Amino acid sequence: MATVVDDLGVPVLCYGLRVDFQGHLFPGSATLLALADEMREVRTICHCGKKATMVIRQDATGRAITKGDQVQIGGNESYVSLCRRHWRAAVEGDG
Numbered sequence: 001m002a003t004v005v006d007d008l009g010v011p012v013l014c015y016g017l018r019v020d021f022q023g024h025l026f027p028g029s030a031t032l033l034a035l036a037d038e039m040r041e042v043r044t045i046c047h048c049g050k051k052a053t054m055v056i057r058q059d060a061t062g063r064a065i066t067k068g069d070q071v072q073i074g075g076n077e078s079y080v081s082l083c084r085r086h087w088r089a090a091v092e093g094d095g
């Protein structure tokens, strides 16, 4: 995509999540963060009112899942956006 921008002069817009439910960068996101000319954050709010920068994957009972494949096709209903403090509490079992 950088080649398209630089060599063809075509603007490219990309959207995506920065980190997975384990707090790790997606490989594609890491490359985008490294090469992007400009970044804009789409704000999401945690239940506490702070900016949500993290996401948990939860099971049917609402408990945070901490292991599994980085990408799970479908199942968007099992993801919840949280601030880092509440993400840590959820994945550490305190919340």
Ligand SMILES: [Zn+2]
Pocket: 046, 047, 048, 049, 050, 082, 083, 084, 085, 086
């Ligand atoms: Zn929060």
